[in-house]
Amino acid sequence: MTTTSTTPRTNAEQRPHGLRDFYENPDVPVASGDARSLRQARMLAAALGPAASGGGVVLDIGCGDGSAARVAAPLLTGHRVIGVDWSQDALRRASGHLPHVVRGELTDGGLPFADGSADAVLFSEVIEHLVDPDSALDELRRVLRPGGHLMLSTPNLAAWYNRGLLLAGVQPVFSEVSLRGIHGRPGREVVGHLRLYTARALREFVAASGFDVVRLAGAPFHGVPRPLRALDRLACAVPGAASILLLHARKA
Helix, strand or coil: CCCCCCCCCCCHHHCCCCCCHHHHCCCCCCCCCCCHHHHHHHHHHHCCCCCCCCCCEEEEECCCCCHHHHHHHHHHHHHHHHHHCCCCHHHHHHHCCCCEECCCCCCCCCCCCCCCHHHEEECCCCCCCCCHHHHHHHHHHHEEEEEEEEEEEEEECCCCCHHHHHHHCCCCCCCCCCCCCCCCECCCCCCCCCCCHHHHHHHHHHHCCCEEEEEEECCCCCCCHHHHHHHHHHHHHCCHHCCCCEEEEECC
């Protein structure tokens, strides 16, 4: 990995004026890696079990372009998967992968679903983008039925390579100091990360939000350079050092 720095764009009209404008920009990546999506989908399918008559309702909150739900769909046969996002551009792209997409926000009552109406929530690579993750988990808890499943994934601040980068005085991968460019860390894409979690912090935060943590697992990161990908997959055996954290919790 090499440290790169990009120069801020000079055209003020191209710069995001706020987070909403940033996420409505079609050039901002909204997809995540299939390896992470597949591991998360397998965890959710195992938790839900075979679909009963009528199946369950699975909400993909912050669905982006629908790629995570596309990967999960073959494992969730019989369940109704609904994509939810605040970005109209993301919903347009997600509609090519999902039969049901709706607009919603992670504010108090911002999701267009009744209390206790969902059997499971997929929350893939979303929490790191939020200004107010506390209110977001309150809203997810509201729409989940008692005992409903939360499947959350997020980048790991303490990923194996980030530990070395910090020792070298380099900004960790996944962290961002600007919405306009990369400064002081490896990578080329600005994706709008506001918060990062270690395995311990994520467990404690989710538990404090009214959930029982069932399992924490690791997943690889698609952006790791090819020569290091085998090592990244091996690191998944120790979730606290993996690139991506996969957490399964149930509404208490």
